[in-house]
Amino acid sequence: MQTQRTTPSRSAKRAHYEAETIYSILDEALYCTISYAVDGQPWSLPTAFAREDDRLLIHGSVGSHFIREVEKGIPVCISVTLLDGLVLAKSGFSHSVNYRSVVVFATAEKVEAYDEKVNALVLITNKLIPNRWPDLRKETESEIRKTTVLAFSLEEASAKIRTGDPKDEPEDANLPIWSGVIPLETVRLAAIPDASSTALPLPHYLRTD
């Protein structure tokens, strides 16, 4: 949703407010950075998350300083960044990056129901490693009790996207300086078993061949 907070002061043409665009960026990102402030002092922390419909879900230890502050329902800002490429222009000034980013302004709602907490942990785990959860040793009540799950509405979220070639000044366009894009990609390398798993078959969802 476009609000004063989600309207950028610069490059407004890069701003997007459609849910589909925002969801696709959130669904691809492996972590988010959550910021909050206490007495004017900002704090921020990278953390795993998942999206369920119009909510973003995180989890953490019930004892964590971060969780205990944020669960109070103070305002947070959640930032997600996918860096897609380096944009090389003919001047330093026109250098840029291609990216897809999302910012969310929200307050935490604590997820209390046991099944909903488990569901959030399933979503967070399967977001990072699709199909993982069914293989795991079943969760225990103690583990769920020790875990806080927080949900954040995506109502006040916006995306910013830059794609494509550099935009050099017209007077620079014919300079014999190489310009273009270096695409960046996050890749998953071959899975490395720990000592307990060298004789176990690699699960189908971890195969890269």
Added chain:
Amino acid sequence: MQTQRTTPSRSAKRAHYEAETIYSILDEALYCTISYAVDGQPWSLPTAFAREDDRLLIHGSVGSHFIREVEKGIPVCISVTLLDGLVLAKSGFSHSVNYRSVVVFATAEKVEAYDEKVNALVLITNKLIPNRWPDLRKETESEIRKTTVLAFSLEEASAKIRTGDPKDEPEDANLPIWSGVIPLETVRLAAIPDASSTALPLPHYLRTD
């Protein structure tokens, strides 16, 4: 430097305060996320940066809302995250990620001297694309005037690092569930010239072969 703010409430054994460790993470990261608060409302923004000795340098448009807030010298929190791997345990509870992260608490100092501003832009450009600057059309006074450069001391910075295999509960160790690590890597793909550069040779610093 270890201060109350840089001492984690959880997993204290993952915390590091040596300059070398902090610098190496900052030097590898392609962007940082800067957070600040106005009237208790946190804001955060991903941005390019460079490190020079014990300072972190960023740049932005003189007109940007973000720059104009931060240049006032309000407290900021700078977060850098390198996600090195997904850590798959035999229980959901013991799943984790391998990462190297840095958090910096600081306030901005505006870099005013012309040559120091140019130097910061050289460092930021060459951090993302080593050796790039000497190839570029020379900066103009107008470009430098339109750009704000801010410096942040790294005095109050700390790193958190997790490496290695999953740590399952002893009673789970013999379960026939595959456990181990999926390494993650950010790769630069082959450079793509824009229309002006298809006939120009690829600079040596962009070659990947």
